[in-house]
Structure formats: C-alpha cells, structure tokens
Amino acid sequence: MPEFDVTVPHISRVYDYWLGGKNNFAADRELGEQTMQAYPNIVYSVRANRAFLVRAVRFLTAEMGIRQFLDIGAGLPSANNVHEVAQHEAPDSRVVYADNDPIVLSHARALLRSTPQGGLAYLDADVRDPDAILASAAETLDFSEPVAITLLTVLQFVPGDEAGAIVARLMAACVPGSFLAISHPASDIDVEHHSAMVRRMNESMAQLVTLRDLASVTGLFAGLELVEPGVVKPSLWRPDSDIEAATPTVLWAGVARKPSLTASPPP
Numbered sequence: 001m002p003e004f005d006v007t008v009p010h011i012s013r014v015y016d017y018w019l020g021g022k023n024n025f026a027a028d029r030e031l032g033e034q035t036m037q038a039y040p041n042i043v044y045s046v047r048a049n050r051a052f053l054v055r056a057v058r059f060l061t062a063e064m065g066i067r068q069f070l071d072i073g074a075g076l077p078s079a080n081n082v083h084e085v086a087q088h089e090a091p092d093s094r095v096v097y098a099d100n101d102p103i104v105l106s107h108a109r110a111l112l113r114s115t116p117q118g119g120l121a122y123l124d125a126d127v128r129d130p131d132a133i134l135a136s137a138a139e140t141l142d143f144s145e146p147v148a149i150t151l152l153t154v155l156q157f158v159p160g161d162e163a164g165a166i167v168a169r170l171m172a173a174c175v176p177g178s179f180l181a182i183s184h185p186a187s188d189i190d191v192e193h194h195s196a197m198v199r200r201m202n203e204s205m206a207q208l209v210t211l212r213d214l215a216s217v218t219g220l221f222a223g224l225e226l227v228e229p230g231v232v233k234p235s236l237w238r239p240d241s242d243i244e245a246a247t248p249t250v251l252w253a254g255v256a257r258k259p260s261l262t263a264s265p266p267p
C-alpha cells in the first residue's frame, strides 16, 4: 500500500465527500464541510459533473462509435465510472484510468472490473506528463483507432498555458475522429461565492486550483470541432430532463471531435 498523509486534505477525497462517498478522512471531511458552507451549490455542481460524464460517455459510445477511452484525473471510484457507462453501451470498450493519487489507484484496482470482452488499465501518472501517459496507455489502447480522452475537473490543477499545451499534446497522438471531453471549474459563474470557496481550498490542499473562464475553457478545444451545444454548463450539455438541466453548477464543459485532415486545394 502506498504511503500518504491523511492529515492533509486531498482533492480526490474531498470530491468523494461532496459526492456522499465513504473514501475520505477527517481532514477531507473538514474541508468538505467548510467548502459546502462557503458554497452550498458545490454539491449540486459535482453531481452535475458526474451526470455530464455519463451523458458524454454514452454519447461517444452509442452515437459516435467510440470504443476506447483515456480518463485522466479519474478520481475515486464512484457511481457510473467511465468504463461502466461505456461497457454498458458497448461491452468491448477499453478504458485506461490515470490519476496521480495512489489511493485512487488502489481503490480502482480493488473495485473496478471490466467486461470479459473489454479491457481496463490503471496508470499512476501525472497529467503534466502526457508523453508518459500516452506511452503507457498504448499498452491497452490502439492509437491508430479513435480514442476519447476525458479530462473531467482535473485541468484546474494545471496553471497557465501548460493546460492547453497538455491537451494539444494528447490530441496530437490521436487520429482524426477521436474526441476530447473537458469539464472545468469556472471563474465567471457565481464569482464571489465560488472564489471564496476556492480560496479556502487553496489554503489547505497541496493541489492548488486555478479557475478558468468560458473563453479560456473554450480555448482548450483549439483545433477541434465542438459538438453541439458547445462549451456550456455541464447541466446544459444534452440534458436528459428538465430537472437535470436546472441543476446549479459552477463548471464549464464540452465535447469536441478531432477533424479529418483537410484535403489540399487543387493546384
């Protein structure tokens, strides 16, 4: 079992607490409570994020024919993990989970099971090292076929322009017809209360959060074709019901396709 300091709150476990999970320690619960008091809508927001995961993966599998997923910043196993949604639609789907929290990986290895027809792998990897992730993921995924890369509420841990460079590197390794899904905490929704909550998190967590606005999150999809309705609050990304659409959320989210190479114009 890897060593970790349970006295310092960690985002994977605070997030688990917000979702009502049991994989958290006293320090995570304390910060979870403080942040929920500072910004009660965080609980709805993280649920809207998980619901977006379900709709996006279902869309990619059932409607776009994707059978390979690379989920970076996967988080602790929860309800409706990527492989469960994908393999429900297409049992032969293969999914690679990557996270840099050793607890996430040990729980994932213990709890998550693939269908016999599909495949599942777990990488102890940092999103800031996309080349290492791509090299290890290639042991399970075939990068000569389309892949969907999901970066759901993880790029806020990468400040500045590095986030865009990471996305560009990951998508450069994928063939046209591949997809990218991102959700990201917003700097321009519920500004006062959300910023106060994030300040509180940044005072006690080792992983510092950088918020981004709609234009910056849209910029992460540079060179890709956004699927309708574009970058929106996750609750408004193809909601299944009016209730889902009305869920308060403080995130931006979108899905985009890597276009085919444009043919050169005739001489």
Ligand SMILES: C[S@@+](CC[C@H](N)C(=O)[O-])C[C@H]1O[C@@H](n2cnc3c(N)ncnc32)[C@H](O)[C@@H]1O
Residues within 6 Å of the ligand: 011, 012, 015, 049, 050, 053, 072, 073, 074, 075, 076, 098, 099, 100, 101, 104, 125, 126, 127, 128, 151, 152, 153, 154, 157, 207
């Ligand atoms: C807020 S949780 C999101 C979980 C899941 N993707 C979701 O949206 O429901 C963020 C996850 O990203 C992981 N993470 C944070 N920084 C990371 C990094 N630099 N590289 C890889 N994973 C990271 C954390 O350990 C945590 O499990």
